[in-house]
Amino acid sequence: MGNEIERIVKEIKDEAPPRSEEEIKRLSEEERNLLLKTGIDILGKNRCGLFFQHDHSVIKCESMVDGVEVMDIEEARKRYGLEEYWWKLIPPDKDIWTKRAAEHQEHGYFIRSFEGAKVTYPVQSCLYLSMDRLAQDVHNIVIAEEGSELHIITGCAAGPHVRSGLHVGISEFYVKKGAKLRFTMIHNWAEEMAVRPRTVVVVEEGGSFESNYICLLPARDLQMYPTAILSGKDAVATFNTVLLAKEGSYMDTGSRVVLKKEGCRAEIISRAVSVGGTIIARGHLVGEAPGVKAHLECKGLLLSPKGVIHAIPELEGRTSDLDMSHEAAVGKIAKEEIEYLMARGLTEQEATSLIVKGFLSIDIEGLPDELKREIDGLISTVEKEGL
Amino acid sequence: MNILQIEDLCVSIGDREVLKGIDLFIPRGEVHTLFGPNGSGKTTLLSAIMGFEGYRVTRGKIIFNGVDITELPTYERARLGLGISFQKPPAINGVKLKQLAQICAKEDGKRLEEFAEMLNLKEHLEREVNVGFSGGEVKRSELLQLLLQRPELVLLDEPESGVDLENIAIIGEAINILLGKKVASTEEKSIKRIKEERKKAALLITHTGHILDYVDADRGHVLLNGKIVCSGNPREILSTIKDHGYEECYRCFKDEFKGG
Numbered sequence: 001m002g003n004e005i006e007r008i009v010k011e012i013k014d015e016a017p018p019r020s021e022e023e024i025k026r027l028s029e030e031e032r033n034l035l036l037k038t039g040i041d042i043l044g045k046n047r048c049g050l051f052f053q054h055d056h057s058v059i060k061c062e063s064m065v066d067g068v069e070v071m072d073i074e075e076a077r078k079r080y081g082l083e084e085y086w087w088k089l090i091p092p093d094k095d096i097w098t099k100r101a102a103e104h105q106e107h108g109y110f111i112r113s114f115e116g117a118k119v120t121y122p123v124q125s126c127l128y129l130s131m132d133r134l135a136q137d138v139h140n141i142v143i144a145e146e147g148s149e150l151h152i153i154t155g156c157a158a159g160p161h162v163r164s165g166l167h168v169g170i171s172e173f174y175v176k177k178g179a180k181l182r183f184t185m186i187h188n189w190a191e192e193m194a195v196r197p198r199t200v201v202v203v204e205e206g207g208s209f210e211s212n213y214i215c216l217l218p219a220r221d222l223q224m225y226p227t228a229i230l231s232g233k234d235a236v237a238t239f240n241t242v243l244l245a246k247e248g249s250y251m252d253t254g255s256r257v258v259l260k261k262e263g264c265r266a267e268i269i270s271r272a273v274s275v276g277g278t279i280i281a282r283g284h285l286v287g288e289a290p291g292v293k294a295h296l297e298c299k300g301l302l303l304s305p306k307g308v309i310h311a312i313p314e315l316e317g318r319t320s321d322l323d324m325s326h327e328a329a330v331g332k333i334a335k336e337e338i339e340y341l342m343a344r345g346l347t348e349q350e351a352t353s354l355i356v357k358g359f360l361s362i363d364i365e366g367l368p369d370e371l372k373r374e375i376d377g378l379i380s381t382v383e384k385e386g387l
Numbered sequence: 388m389n390i391l392q393i394e395d396l397c398v399s400i401g402d403r404e405v406l407k408g409i410d411l412f413i414p415r416g417e418v419h420t421l422f423g424p425n426g427s428g429k430t431t432l433l434s435a436i437m438g439f440e441g442y443r444v445t446r447g448k449i450i451f452n453g454v455d456i457t458e459l460p461t462y463e464r465a466r467l468g469l470g471i472s473f474q475k476p477p478a479i480n481g482v483k484l485k486q487l488a489q490i491c492a493k494e495d496g497k498r499l500e501e502f503a504e505m506l507n508l509k510e511h512l513e514r515e516v517n518v519g520f521s522g523g524e525v526k527r528s529e530l531l532q533l534l535l536q537r538p539e540l541v542l543l544d545e546p547e548s549g550v551d552l553e554n555i556a557i558i559g560e561a562i563n564i565l566l567g568k569k570v571a572s573t574e575e576k577s578i579k580r581i582k583e584e585r586k587k588a589a590l591l592i593t594h595t596g597h598i599l600d601y602v603d604a605d606r607g608h609v610l611l612n613g614k615i616v617c618s619g620n621p622r623e624i625l626s627t628i629k630d631h632g633y634e635e636c637y638r639c640f641k642d643e644f645k646g647g
Contacts, residue, residue, distance in 0.1 A: 334477060339439050339440065340476055340477050340479070341487075342461040342462045343461055343470070344465060344487065344536060345465040345491070346462055347462050348460070354482060354486075355482070358481030358482035361481040361482075
C-alpha cells in the first residue's frame with residue numbers, strides 16, 4: 001500500500017480555483033443526492049447550522065440558533081486567536097500528514113456551543129471535493145463549552161467526477177466540564193482516494209463524547225486512529241464504527257481512549273464487513289486510574305474469500321483495580337442463520353442481506369432518515385455484487 | 388388426501404446414513420408425533436423435510452401437497468406452506484423480532500401485536516431475535532413467527548423443551564390456533580376459513596409428551612436407528628415408552644421382524 005499512496009500523492013494538485021456561495025445553487029441533482037447520502041441536506045431544515053467547504057473555499061457558513069457558532073476556522077482564528085486550541089492536541093510534526101496539513105492547510109471549520117446551550121438539531125458540516133486529483137487539507141476545531149450539548153454531522157464526499165485525490169483532516173475537539181458532544185462522520189470517497197484524518201478529543205470532568213463513523217464506499221487507502229483523552233473525573237467516550245470494504249479498498253482504522261481519571265468510562269464498538277477489501281480494525285484502551293471501566297468490541301464479517309479483516313484489540317492497564325475487557329470475532333455468516341431465515345420464506349440472498357444489515361445496524365440517534373435509507377440500500381447493493 | 392407423503396426416504400449426513408428408508412404419510416388435518424431415543428434421526432427427518440444443507444437425500448422422495456419437493460430449496464418449501472419450529476434456533480444479531488415477524492406475516496401484519504400479546508412477547512418485539520432469550524422465550528418466539536407465517540404443515544421440534552409448565556399451556560394454545568383447532572378469542576373468521584384451517588397438519592417431536600396434554604395427536608410413530616418401527620395411538624406409545632423405555636420398542640421391533 002505504501003506505493004499506492006506515493007503514487008496518489010505524486011499525482012495530486014495543491015491548487016484549486018476559488019468557489020463562491022453561488023456554487024451551492026449550481027450543484028446538480030446528482031451532487032445534491034450525493035451529499036444527502038453523506039448526511040448533508042443542503043436544502044433541508046432540520047439543522048441548526050451549516051458549514052460547507054467546496055474544494056479549497058468555504059462557501060457557506062451559518063448558524064441558525066443562538067447557542068452555537070459556526071465559522072471558517074481562518075475567521076475564528078482572526079477573531080479569537082485560538083492559541084490555546086490550535087495544534088494543542090496534535091503536534092504538527094506528528095507524521096508526514098500533520099506536517100503536510102501544517103504547511104498546506106486550506107480552511108476547515110470552527111464550531112462552538114456556548115456554555116449551557118442545548119442544541120436540538122445537528123450542525124451539518126460538509127467537506128466536498130469536486131476536482132479530480134486535488135488535495136484538501138483542513139484543520140477543524142470544535143468546542144463544547146461547559147454544560148452544553150452539541151451534535152455535528154460531518155459529511156466528507158468526493159464529487160461524481162472524482163476518481164483520485166487526497167484528504168487530510170486535522171481535528172481538535174474540546175469537550176468541557178459536563179458537556180456532551182456527539183460527532184457523526186460519514187465518508188463517501190472515491191475509489192482512488194487517500195484519506196488521512198487525524199483526530200484528538202479531550203473530555204473534561206463529567207463530559208461525554210460520542211463518535212459515530214460510517215464508511216461504506218470504497219477508498220483506496222484510508223488510515224485513521226482517532227483518540228479521546230478522558231482528562232476529568234467521570235468523563236465518558238463512545239466510538240461506534242461501521243465499515244464496508246469493496247475489493248481494492250484498504251481501511252486501517254481504529255479508536256483509542258485514554259482513561260486518566262477515576263470514574264471514566266469508555267466503549268469502542270466496530271463492525272466491519274469485507275466484500276473483497278482489506279480492513280484493519282484496531283482498538284486501544286488505556287486505563288490510567290483505578291476504578292475506570294471500558295469495553296472494546298470488534299466484529300468482522302467476511303463475505304468474500306478475497307477479503308481480509310484483521311482485528312487488533314489492545315488493552316493497556318497502567319494501574320490496578322481496572323475493569324477493561326474486549327471481544328473480537330471475525331468470520332463468515334453462519335449457515336444456520338441463513339437457513340433459519342430461509343425456513344421463513346426468504347431466499348438465500350434476502351436472508352444474507354438481512355443478516356448483514358443486522359450486523360451493521362448500530363443505533364445512531366439523530367441520523368437523518370435519508371442517510372438511514374441510504375445505508376440500507378448500499379448494504380443491499382454491495383451485498384449483491386459481493387456474492 | 389395426504390398433505391405429506393414420504394416414500395422410502397434415505398438421508399445421509401456426510402458419509403453417515405441416518406435415515407434408512409422412511410415411509411410416512413400424514414393426511415390433512417392430522418397431528419402426528421415422532422418418538423425415539425436421542426440420535427434416532429428425528430431432527431434429521433424434520434431437517435430433510437425442510438431441505439436444509441448437509442442432509443443429503445440418497446433415495447426416496449418427499450411429496451408435499453402433491454408436489455415433489457425433494458430437490459427444492461428451503462425457501463420454496465416454506466413458500467409452498469411448510470413451516471418449522473426449531474429446537475435450538477440461532478440468534479440473529481441486530482435484527483429485531485418485530486422485523487422477522489413482519490417478514491413472516493407478509494400482508495397479515497395486523498395480527499402481529501395480538502399474537503405477541505398472547506405469547507407474552509410484546510416487549511421482545513423490540514429485542515434482537517433470540518439474543519439473550521430464555522428457553523421458553525425462544526419457543527414462544529418460534530410460535531409467533533409460525534402463527535404469522537400460517538404454514539399448512541408445521542414441523543415442531545420439541546416445542547416444550549426448556550419451557551416451564553405455565554408456558555407449556557400457552558405454547559399448546561398457540562399450536563392449536565396455528566392448526567385451526569382453536570379459534571383465537573378476538574378473531575372474526577368465516578366458517579369456511581375455519582374449516583380450511585382445520586386441514587392443517589403437524590409433525591411433532593416430543594420427548595416428555597407434556598405437550599400432548601394440550602395438543603391432540605392423531606397418530607404416533609417411533610423412530611429407531613433411522614427407521615420407523617412402530618405407528619399407532621400416540622398416547623399408548625407414550626405410556627409404553629414411559630413404563631418400559633425404548634428397550635421395549637427394540638424388543639417389539641425384533642419380534643415383528645422375526646415374524647415378518
